[in-house]
């Protein structure tokens with residue numbers, strides 16, 4: 491899926507010759523491009539010091555070249571089309587063909603040189619979030635450098651001093667550029683590969699978009715009312731599962747570049763926060779959790795031993811963040827009796843559908859026609875029916891027979907006999923209810939009673955109610 495773009499045939503005329511000669515390179519390193527949004531196999535280091543590579547969820551790691559002992563990377567900031575899930579594409583800005591950009595993996599002590607070519611319609615820069623580096627390499631437009639002009643290439647060079655978990659993003663017109671998806675992951679591996687070893691090491695970024703159903707480009711001025719909450723610019727059911735072998739020690743690293751915090755929750759296992767963007771946590775500072783809240787701008791590395799086979803949900807615990815674009819502004823109808831009402835409304839609004847009188851679950855298979863480029867609010871089929879989730883949701887699949895180094899989806903879990911919730915088919919005991927006289931029970935309303943209600947045709951988006 492990686493294609494290579496030769497700079498002497500493509501954008502050579504755009505490259506500032508002065509920049510290249512200043513660092514003495516004969517040419518720019520080639521810039522590999524990615525055409526797929528699928529999770530790519532880990533990039534085994536072909537040269538340099540050895541390390542245990544990470545796996546980027548629905549992403550990839552950027553190949554490099556060695557030039558006199560310096561690891562050279564080439565990022566191209568450019569408009570991209572990102573598939574958010576099958577059925578929905580978005581016009582985003584990113585790097586080397588995708589958004590987020592590729593993960594950069596280096597080893598503690600590496601001298602790193604990153605060429606950044608700007609193919610966006612406005613200036614940009616890259617800030618290397620969390621890194622120890624010379625101040626002039628910090629990438630803050632106006633403060634430590636001028637913005638990289640359209641068509642130009644800048645060079646960042648520093649020694650990756652501290653091992654750990656980092657990210658990169660522009661520090662130039664940030665509101666627009668981050669709302670459009672400009673971001674990427676960075677891992678500096680320890681020079682001793684035996685330091686805090688794990689069997690699987692997954693990375694991804696949390697991001698959010700406001701894309702009107704039927705349109706393709708995020709609204710960049712949105713401050714709070716986002717309608718798509720993503721892991722690495724994918725929404726469920728478009729997010730790959732994280733597939734591990736029973737007994738594996740698993741690390742999952744996440745960074746938050748949305749506009750709100752996300753309590754990330756894992757089923758079936760306890761984990762510990764072993765690292766932040768500030769470094770590894772001291773072992774005596776850790777405690778067990780099943781949910782960890784990640785604030786805006788923070789990164790967290792969590793670790794657990796995958797002891798229990800199964801398909802374990804892994805998701806943000808804010809319930810609106812496990813929904814997709816449609817439906818956030820549908821009025822609540824639970825408990826309202828619609829009989830007769832829909833027919834009356836249909837005379838005025840022919841395509842009106844009554845939704846939600848028994849809850850919202852049937853919206854997973856909502857039959858209201860969707861605009862062309864959007865997703866139902868809750869979807870994804872599991873072995874037992876609709877999963878009724880969207881957004882920031884995926885599954886950690888723990889399997890006895892998942893081979894080391896194999897990241898392929900093993901399919902749905904087959905539950906051993908006697909380990910599955912089942913329907914009770916025996917006699918039902920008489921329910922004992924306390925009689926009224928105090929308490930907060932709601933008076934019941936007979937269906938034939940008049941209920942006054944206002945009805946609004948659901949719109950795609952327009953705020954929460």
Ligand SMILES: [Cu+2]
Pocket residue numbers: 719751752753806807808811882
């Ligand atoms: Cu969330």
